[in-house]
Amino acid sequence: xxxxxxxxxxxxxxxxxxxxxxxxxxxxxxxxxxxxxxxxxxxxxxxxxxxxxxxxxxxxxxxxxxxxxxxxxxxxxxxxxxxxxxxxxxxxxxxxxxxxxxxxxxxxxxxxxxxxxxxxxxxxxxxxxxxxxxxxxxxxxxxxxxxxxxxxxxxxxxxxxxxxxxxxxxxxxxxxxxxxxxxxxxxxxxxxxxxxxxxxxxxxxxxxxxxxxxxxxxxxxxxxxxxxxxxxxxxxxxxxxxxxxxxxxxxxxxxxxxxxxxxxxxxxxxxxxxxxxxxxxxxxxxxxxxxxxxxxxxxxxxxxxxxxxxxxxxxxxxxxxxxxxxxxxxxxxxxxxxxxxxxxxxxxxxxxxxxxxxxxxxxxxxxxxxxxxxxxxxxxxxxxxxxxxxxxxxxxxxxxxxxxxxxxxxxxxxxxxxxxxxxxxxxxxxxxxxxxxxxxxxxxxxxxxxxxxxxxxxxxxxxxxxxxxxxxxxxxxxxxxxxxxxxxxxxx
Ligand SMILES: *[C@@H]1O[C@H](CO)[C@@H](O)[C@H](O)[C@H]1NC(C)=O
Ligand SMILES: *[C@@H]1O[C@H](CO)[C@@H](O)[C@H](O)[C@H]1NC(C)=O
Numbered sequence: 375x376x377x378x379x380x381x382x383x384x385x386x387x388x389x390x391x392x393x394x395x396x397x398x399x400x401x402x403x404x405x406x407x408x409x410x411x412x413x414x415x416x417x418x419x420x421x422x423x424x425x426x427x428x429x430x431x432x433x434x435x436x437x438x439x440x441x442x443x444x445x446x447x448x449x450x451x452x453x454x455x456x457x458x459x460x461x462x463x464x465x466x467x468x469x470x471x472x473x474x475x476x477x478x479x480x481x482x483x484x485x486x487x488x489x490x491x492x493x494x495x496x497x498x499x500x501x502x503x504x505x506x507x508x509x510x511x512x513x514x515x516x517x518x519x520x521x522x523x524x525x526x527x528x529x530x531x532x533x534x535x536x537x538x539x540x541x542x543x544x545x546x547x548x549x550x551x552x553x554x555x556x557x558x559x560x561x562x563x564x565x566x567x568x569x570x571x572x573x574x575x576x577x578x579x580x581x582x583x584x585x586x587x588x589x590x591x592x593x594x595x596x597x598x599x600x601x602x603x604x605x606x607x608x609x610x611x612x613x614x615x616x617x618x619x620x621x622x623x624x625x626x627x628x629x630x631x632x633x634x635x636x637x638x639x640x641x642x643x644x645x646x647x648x649x650x651x652x653x654x655x656x657x658x659x660x661x662x663x664x665x666x667x668x669x670x671x672x673x674x675x676x677x678x679x680x681x682x683x684x685x686x687x688x689x690x691x692x693x694x695x696x697x698x699x700x701x702x703x704x705x706x707x708x709x710x711x712x713x714x715x716x717x718x719x720x721x722x723x724x725x726x727x728x729x730x731x732x733x734x735x736x737x738x739x740x741x742x743x744x745x746x747x748x749x750x751x752x753x754x755x756x757x758x759x760x761x762x763x764x765x766x767x768x769x770x771x772x773x774x775x776x777x778x779x780x781x782x783x784x785x786x787x788x789x790x791x792x793x794x795x796x797x798x799x800x801x802x803x804x805x806x807x808x809x810x811x812x813x814x815x816x817x818x819x820x821x822x823x824x825x826x827x828x829x830x831x832x833x834x835x836x837x838x839x840x841x842x843x844x845x846x847x848x849x850x851x852x853x854x855x856x857x858x859x860x861x862x863x864x865x866x
Contacts, residue, residue, distance in 0.1 A: 512596025
C-alpha cells in the first residue's frame with residue numbers, strides 16, 4: 375500500500391518535473407566569439423534550470439551542462455566576418471538548420487540574438503512559438519524599434535557615438551542626424567533585403583513589418599551600473615552581468631604568480647577579435663617601455679610564442695582565465711579594448727581600466743567607463759610612452775579610480791534577483807503565458823505621425839492660426855467701422 379503510494383507520488387513528481395521542462399530554441403548566428411559567450415551563457419543557464427535547449431550557432435559546446443538537456447546545431451563552415459544579409463541567409467539555408475526545420479520538432483519559445491539578422495524572427499513564426507530577442511549590446515536603435523522603447527536623441531546617444539547623456543548642441547545635432555540616417559537605412563535598405571531572405575525560404579510567412587513587432591520580450595546585456603540610465607518599456611529586461619561565473623581557482627602557475635605579486639598585477643588583454651601581435655613596433659614599445667619599469671607584475675594575452683623586448687615582470691600567454699584573474703585580490707588594473715564583456719567583468723570585480731578602444735561599441739563603453747570615473751582612454755594610433763606612463767601612474771597611484779569602480783561594482787551586485795535567475799524567470803514567464811502581449815506598449819502599433827502627435831500638433835497650430843486670423847479680421851473690421859464713423863462725423 376505504502377510503496378504503491380510512493381510509486382504514484384514519484385510518477386507524479388517525474389510528470390510534474392517533465393511538465394516544467396520546456397523546449398527552447400536559441401539562434402545566435404554571429405561568428406564573433408564574444409557574442410557566442412553571451413549566447414552560450416544563456417543556453418547553459420536555461421539548460422541548468424532544467425530545460426531542453428537547442429542552440430544554433432557557429433560554435434560547438436565541448437562541455438555541455440549537466441542538468442537539463444542541451445544540443446548544438448552547429449553552423450559549420452561559417453568563416454570569420456560576413457555581412458548581416460549573407461550571415462542571415464546562410465544560417466537559414468544551412469543543411470543542419472534545414473534538417474531541424476523539416477523535422478517535426480516543436481519548441482515552446484524561440485530566443486533570437488538581435489544583430490543585423492532580423493529575418494531570423496521567422497523561426498518563431500515557423501514554430502508558432504513566442505519570440506524573445508536577446509540584445510548583446512543593451513538598448514539600441516535596432517531593439518528599441520521592435521518594442522516601441524522611447525529613446526529621445528536629445529539625451530540617448532547612439533551606441534556608435536561615444537557621447538554622454540548630457541550632449542551639447544553639436545552632439546545633439548550629430549546624434550539626431552545619425553538616428554535619422556540609421557532609421558532610413560534600416561527601413562529602405564536593410565529590411566527589404568532581409569524580407570527577401572524570408573520570402574525565398576518561407577513563402578507563406580508574413581512580412582518583417584509583422585514579424586519584427588511580434589516580440590514578446592527583449593533580454594538586454596546591460597545594466598545601469600555599466601551604462602547610462604535610459605528608458606525601458608515593460609518588456610525589456612536588463613540581465614547584464616549574467617554571463618559572469620563565480621570565481622574558480624586559478625591554475626597552479628598563475629595562482630602562484632598572482633599570489634607572489636605583492637605589489638599587484640596588471641592584466642592586459644585586447645579581447646578575442648584582435649591579434650595584439652599585429653600592432654606596430656612603435657606602439658608595442660610605447661606600451662612595453664612603461665610596463666617594464668613598474669614594480670607590478672603583468673599578464674599579457676599575446677597571440678604568439680614570443681614577445682620581442684619582453685621585460686622580466688611580464689608573463690605572456692595565448693589564453694588567460696580572465697574572469698578568475700579579475701577576481702584575484704592582487705589585481706590592480708585591467709588594460710582592455712573596452713569590449714562590453716570585459717567592461718561588465720571589470721565592473722563586476724571592481725577593477726579600474728586603461729582602455730584602447732578599437733571597434734564598434736568599444737569607444738562608447740570606454741567613454742562611459744571614463745565618465746564613470748574608473749577608466750582612462752588612450753587612442754591606439756596616437757599612443758606614446760609618455761601618455762602610457764602618465765595613464766598608468768594615475769590609475770595605479772590615485773585611489774579615486776579604484777573607489778569609483780568599487781562603487782559601480784556595488785551597484786551592479788545590489789539587485790533583488792541574480793541576472794541569470796531573472797533571464798530564466800522571464801523566459802519561463804513567456805512560455806507559461808504563451809507570449810506577453812500585455813507588456814507591449816501601444817506605441818509599437820502607431821504610425822510615426824501619430825506617435826509624434828504630428829496630427830494633433832498640426833491641428834492645434836491650425837486652430838491657433840485661424841483664431842489669430844479671425845481676431846485680426848475682427849480688429850480691422852472694428853477699426854474701419856470706427857474710422858468710417860469718424861469720417862462721417864467730420865464730413866457732417
Ligand atoms: C612564488 O614564491 C615562492 C616562494 O617565494 C617561490 O618558491 C615560487 O617559485 C614563486 N612562484 C612564482 C610563479 O613566481
Ligand atoms: C506572434 O506571437 C504569438 C505568441 O507570442 C504567436 O502565437 C503568433 O503565432 C505570432 N504571430 C506571427 C505572425 O508570428
